Amino acid sequence: MAAGQSDEMVDEVIQIQIGGDAALLTGIAKWLTKNNKIDQSFIDEHTSGYEALDAWLRQQSWPDVERGSGISKEEIINIAKLVAASPATICTWGMGITQHVQGDDNVAMITNLLLLMGMIGIDGAGASPVRGHSNVQGDRTMGIHERPAQKLLDSLERVFERPMPQENGFDVVSGAKALITGKLKVFMSMGGNYAVAAPDTSAIQQALTTTQLNIFVGTKLNETMLYPARIILFCLA
Secondary structure, three states, X not given: OOOOOOOOXXXXXXXXXXXXXXXXXXXHHHHHHXXXXXXXXXXXXXXXXXXXXXXXXXXXXXXXXXXXXXXXXHHHHHHHHHHHHOOOXXXXXXHHHOOXXXXXXXXXXXXXXXXXXXXXXXXXXXXEXXXXXXHHHHHHHHOOOOOOOHHHHHHHHHHHOOOOOOOOOXXXXXXXXXXXXXXXXXXXXXXXXXXXXXXXXXXXXXXXXXXXXXXXXXXXXXXXXXXOOOEEEEOOO
């Protein structure tokens, strides 16, 4: 490859509509099963419930799939043909797949697709959810959760010899709503750029000016610290 050039790594790029993941995957699976482009021996030996899935896929109409995904039938079939021709398929996704009301369905359909193709348990294939940095997987490993288990709270009380709050906290969405409606007096950010990362940037920025205290812990300045930052604590990366 000459300097300044790049290799082609992508065969197709499609822009589904928001929330259209499960519909797209349904369309792909529908075409694969109808055209017998699946690994029947793998299905028979390693899975259960195929008949029910196949019957459900047959009931899904193409107009509904197109409307749900925002992608035409022709485009979906083209992707399905690429999947059918692949000797090894990896499905990789980030947090956005699960951060929908239909997040469970999204992951279920990804798994169904891999199982239909026999792409589990072989080299170069399988499910590859991308989560592992400290703000996603690491905090759960440490026990940071807006709805901590009672067992965890009991352990914390035993180790630190002080009572722990028993009320559930806010997740990202409910926390943003509480901030905007003035229910929160103190905002503390452990890294991240909340005002920019949140869906409604202007609303969050305005809400951050109404709190009594904002505390930011980070390795460098970012925009959220301007709305307004009463305490900024720098830490080592």
